[in-house]
Each structure stands twice: as C-alpha cells, then as structure tokens.
Amino acid sequence: MKKLQYILMAIMALGLFFTSCTEDEEPFETITENDDPRILDPIFSDGQNGELPLIAEIERDGNITMELVVTPSAYSTVTWMIDGNQVHEGTELDINLKAGTYLFKVLVTTDAGKSTYREGTVKVNPLAEDPWATEQGFERIIVPGGSAVLYGDNLNLVNSLVIGGKTIGDLNYVEGDGGNYIEYTVPEDLSVGQYRVLLVDESGNEYGANTVTVTQSAFVTEGAGRANPNSEWRLTGLNMDQIASLTIGGETITDFAEQSATELVLTSPDLEAGTYSLTGKTTDGNDVEFYSKGSVKTEITVTFSSETVLFEGHHYVSWIFEDGNPNKTFNLIGKDVFASMSAGSTLSIYYSIEPADVDRQLQTTSGWWTMLPGTEAVMLNEDGVVEVVLTQEALDLIQAQDGFLCVGHGYYVDKVTVN
Known part of the structure; x- marks a missing residue:
C-alpha cells in the first residue's frame, strides 16, 4: 500500500513539473499573413435576379455604421469604398451620406497580397420635407448642352443643382398633371461619365438626388x-x-x-x-x-409585321381631364373603319408610358365607355403593346355605341394596327 502511495506522489510531482514548464512558454499565433483572408462578420445576404443585396437602409439624418470581423486580423488591411471611391480604412465605419442609393464595397487585403471582398447597396432615404428627385425613365441620361428634367417631390424648394461640381442656377419648376419636375440645361463642358446630383435650397442646404449619366453617344x-x-x-x-x-x-x-x-x-x-x-x-x-x-x-x-396601320402619332390619354378635352380619351379611329373588319381580327395598340404619372392603366371601350367583351384594364409599367381580339360581339358593340375608345391614365397611344 505504501508503495502505491509513493507511485501516486511521484506522478503528481511530475505533472506539476510539466505544468510549470508550459506556463513559462509564450502563446503562439496559428494564423499567418499567408493564410487566405475571410470576412467572418457581418454576413452579406445574396442578391436576387443578378442584383446586389441591400445591406443597409436608413434615414438621411442617421449614420451608416458597420464593424467588420476579419481573419487574419493582424495581417489584413480593411478598405471601404463607396461608388468606387475609397472613403475609409479600418474595421469600423461610421459615415453620414446624403439621400440616395450607393454601391458599397469592403475589401480585405493581407500583407501577402491576398484579398477578398463583399459588396452591396446602401439606401439612404430622404426626410418627408426634403427636396427629392425620383427616377422615372431615361431622363437620367443627359447630353452636354442639352435640355433635361428631374421629376420628384418638394422640388419647388430647389434653388440650384450641382452636377459634377458645376452649379446650374437657371431652373424652371413645372407643376404638371402627371407630376412635378425641374427643367434645366446641362452644362456644355460637363465630361462624359456618371455624377451624383445635389439639390440646393435657398439657404444653401444640399440634398442628395442620386445620379445622372452624361453621354456623347447616339x-x-x-x-x-x-x-x-x-x-x-x-x-x-x-x-x-x-x-x-x-x-x-x-x-x-x-x-x-x-x-x-x-x-x-x-x-x-x-x-x-x-x-x-x-x-x-x-x-x-x-x-x-x-x-x-x-x-x-x-x-x-x-x-x-405586316399589320395595317390605323393610327400613328403620340396621343396622350388621361381621365383626369374634363369631358371635351381631346386627351381624356383616344377616339381617333372612326367606327366606319371597324365596320369593314371581320371577327377574329387582332387590334394591336402600341403605347409608351408617361414617366411622371402613377397608377397608369389602359382600357378599350365602346364610345359609351362600355368595356369591350373579353377585355380588362391593363396596368402599365413600361412601353409595350396591348392586343385585343375583336369578337363579333365587340364589333357589334362598337357600331351600336358610337365607336371605339382607349381610356385610362398615364400613357401615349403611338400606333394602332389590325391584323
């Protein structure tokens, strides 16, 4: 029994010896500058339909704040970029931006030259009382020396625009039925490229308005x-x-x-x-x-196509007008034209939308605003064509109720054909 006690005491002493040796040794790093960099946190979500993910959305009176956890942290440089321009270096970002949508990219590079990145969009919303310019269509593509417009809200407060560092003070504010907008002349010496737009009020306060693209191309x-x-x-x-x-x-x-x-x-x-x-x-x-x-x-x-053209032009339609206004409806094809058509013919209505309008829709009716059989209201989000199969019931209705109309709101009838 005593022999067993001596053996246990010897083992405990040996254990204490090894413990004291390891405690004297310095801890060592297992990651080196030769390891591949990784962004551990935050995790950016995947985009959809080829679009970059939205990684943050705030009001313009707040700051974009983000902290990155990377490895190997001791051997990496973190670079933050907005719209392709470097704005900060370090793992923590705290920045204020004007209203608009921005492309964010964070780049992690090791001392050995290895790198990885994450990217997405950040949306900064205007406050309710701010001047703000929306994007309706291709009006954001402009030509040096040409005329251009910006649609939006509270634009009556805008005293000048700044594009590419150039101030544009000669503005024409228009209150239209389809929305309010600013007309301006693009500076002739503005170089080709993409620029952020600033809206400046009478007191000199600046508000973001996203970007325009200057082109010299056809x-x-x-x-x-x-x-x-x-x-x-x-x-x-x-x-x-x-x-x-x-x-x-x-x-x-x-x-x-x-x-x-x-x-x-x-x-x-x-x-x-x-x-x-x-x-x-x-x-x-x-x-x-x-x-x-x-x-x-x-x-x-x-x-x-080999269709017969019944109308070609650019006729605006909106039910906001009073009766008697020619743009309340499209009624430029007489009912005698339909009298010679046979049942089963296809009427094609080519239209383009008015970007400033909202809740755009197109309906086809008789002259008494009775919807043609087999048709329904079509909501319009982009230029296109509406095809109507003319049944005998529809042709009879057109003859009995004083003709054919296109009604609705927010579009132009550009061409009507029959096949």
Missing part, C-alpha cells in the same frame, strides 16, 4: 422596338445626328429621310414578319445605344 430612346416592312420608321433619342448607319436583318441602312439631334426617319427594309437584331454605328465608329426595358443596350430585337 442614344435611341423610342421607336426601335417595332417596324412595318418597307414603310416610314421614326426613331427618337439623343445625339441622333451622329448615327451613320443601322443594320437589321443583315441589311445596313445609311440613307435617312430626316435626321436631327433628336430624331431619325428612314424607310424600313422589306423584311418578312418576324424578329430581327438591330445594331448601329455612329460617325466616329462607336456603337449606337438603345434604351430597352429599363436598360441600355447596343443590340436589341425589332419585331417586323
């Missing part, structure tokens, strides 16, 4: 989506006088009936009904740009 905004074979084709946009050629269906067109800074008129090629690729070149060899479905492209699809 930019087609309307008319390029559809055409009829061997007929007049009218395109509108910016810098249209720079267009040297358009190529569609393998055929290049260089002769134009009319050409100005805002409009191009040509005879469309004699193509069979179908869809074709459309591209263009400017006089200096650059690609023509096209505004299509909310984005800018250098190649779009054009639909050719």
Whole structure:
C-alpha cells in the first residue's frame, strides 16, 4: 500500500513539473499573413435576379455604421469604398451620406497580397420635407448642352443643382398633371461619365438626388422596338445626328429621310414578319445605344409585321381631364373603319408610358365607355403593346355605341394596327 502511495506522489510531482514548464512558454499565433483572408462578420445576404443585396437602409439624418470581423486580423488591411471611391480604412465605419442609393464595397487585403471582398447597396432615404428627385425613365441620361428634367417631390424648394461640381442656377419648376419636375440645361463642358446630383435650397442646404449619366453617344430612346416592312420608321433619342448607319436583318441602312439631334426617319427594309437584331454605328465608329426595358443596350430585337396601320402619332390619354378635352380619351379611329373588319381580327395598340404619372392603366371601350367583351384594364409599367381580339360581339358593340375608345391614365397611344 505504501508503495502505491509513493507511485501516486511521484506522478503528481511530475505533472506539476510539466505544468510549470508550459506556463513559462509564450502563446503562439496559428494564423499567418499567408493564410487566405475571410470576412467572418457581418454576413452579406445574396442578391436576387443578378442584383446586389441591400445591406443597409436608413434615414438621411442617421449614420451608416458597420464593424467588420476579419481573419487574419493582424495581417489584413480593411478598405471601404463607396461608388468606387475609397472613403475609409479600418474595421469600423461610421459615415453620414446624403439621400440616395450607393454601391458599397469592403475589401480585405493581407500583407501577402491576398484579398477578398463583399459588396452591396446602401439606401439612404430622404426626410418627408426634403427636396427629392425620383427616377422615372431615361431622363437620367443627359447630353452636354442639352435640355433635361428631374421629376420628384418638394422640388419647388430647389434653388440650384450641382452636377459634377458645376452649379446650374437657371431652373424652371413645372407643376404638371402627371407630376412635378425641374427643367434645366446641362452644362456644355460637363465630361462624359456618371455624377451624383445635389439639390440646393435657398439657404444653401444640399440634398442628395442620386445620379445622372452624361453621354456623347447616339442614344435611341423610342421607336426601335417595332417596324412595318418597307414603310416610314421614326426613331427618337439623343445625339441622333451622329448615327451613320443601322443594320437589321443583315441589311445596313445609311440613307435617312430626316435626321436631327433628336430624331431619325428612314424607310424600313422589306423584311418578312418576324424578329430581327438591330445594331448601329455612329460617325466616329462607336456603337449606337438603345434604351430597352429599363436598360441600355447596343443590340436589341425589332419585331417586323405586316399589320395595317390605323393610327400613328403620340396621343396622350388621361381621365383626369374634363369631358371635351381631346386627351381624356383616344377616339381617333372612326367606327366606319371597324365596320369593314371581320371577327377574329387582332387590334394591336402600341403605347409608351408617361414617366411622371402613377397608377397608369389602359382600357378599350365602346364610345359609351362600355368595356369591350373579353377585355380588362391593363396596368402599365413600361412601353409595350396591348392586343385585343375583336369578337363579333365587340364589333357589334362598337357600331351600336358610337365607336371605339382607349381610356385610362398615364400613357401615349403611338400606333394602332389590325391584323
């Protein structure tokens, strides 16, 4: 028994010896500058449909605050970037921004040159009483020396604009039925690029208004989506006088009936009904740009059809007008035209939206505002076409109730065809 006690005491002494040795040793770091960098916190969510995630949303009287946990922390540099510009270095960010949507990127780089990053958008909302400019369509793409507009709220408080460091003081504030806006002239010496807009009130206070893009390129905004074979084709946009050629269906067109800074008129090629690729070149060899479905492209699809054109123009429709105002309805196709149509014909109504209007919709009715059989109100969010199959019941209703109308709010009837 005594022998067992001696053995236990020896083991305890040996344990104390090893403990005292390890306590004297310095702790050591297991991560080095050669390890891959990682952002441990916060975790940015994944974007959807190709869009970057929204990582923060605040009011403009608050600050964007964020703290990053990274590894290897002792060997990494953290760089914060907003809209591509470095704004801070370090793991903690605390910054105030004017109203608008910003592209955020945080970059972690190790001493060995390895790096990783996270990116997303930050939304800073204006206060209720602030001047603020919304984005309606392609009005944010502007040309040096050209006329431009900004839609928004409380714009009557704006005394001047600042774009690219240049102050624009000659503003025209307009209260329109479809929304309020500011008209201004773009400075002629403004270089091509993207700039944040500042709205400045009479006291010199500055408010954010997101960005505009300055372009010198030929930019087609309307008319390029559809055409009829061997007929007049009218395109509108910016810098249209720079267009040297358009190529569609393998055929290049260089002769134009009319050409100005805002409009191009040509005879469309004699193509069979179908869809074709459309591209263009400017006089200096650059690609023509096209505004299509909310984005800018250098190649779009054009639909050719052999439809009979019943109307072509740009007729605004809104039920806000009083009876007797020509823009309360679209009534420019007489009922005698429908008398010769056969049941089963398709009426195509090509429209473009008024960006300043909200709750836009289109309805097709008789002359007495009776909705045509088989149709319903169509909500409008972008330019497009509404197709109506003319049943015999619909054709009879048009004859019995004084014709055909397009009613609703917030759009232009640009063309009506029948096939």
